[in-house]
């Protein structure tokens with residue numbers, strides 16, 4: 001088993017709430033490092049941005065996910081105490097999560113037919129980072 005050095009990827013978001021499909025970016029890293037069998041751990045080191053895996057075939061799913069999170073977690077609530085005014089963003093990250101792990105087989109990310117990896121911005125637009133750790137099981 002061989003662990004590759006930590007990779008830092010930059011992501012620039014354009015809206016306050018936005019889902020960015022990063023599947024091709026992660027697959028590209030797997031190909032550059034020629035990993036045939038292993039795993040990719042994707043970690044988002046922010047308190048108002050997240051990562052998840054969901055349907056990337058129908059773009060309406062991204063819209064619906066963001067809209068539902070907005071209705072579940074409104075931007076303004078009378079009881080919010082956090083002074084930055086982005087309590088909703090923190091709560092959304094707590095719901096969605098900061099990491100995703102994807103297996104790699106025959107040089108490809110193992111994802112379902114309709115699945116993609118989503119970077120989730122909840123307090124943009126901002127310049128963001130995500131960490132990717134690739135592990136090669138065969139070397």
Ligand code: ZN
Pocket residue numbers: 082084085086087090
């Ligand atoms: Zn905050």
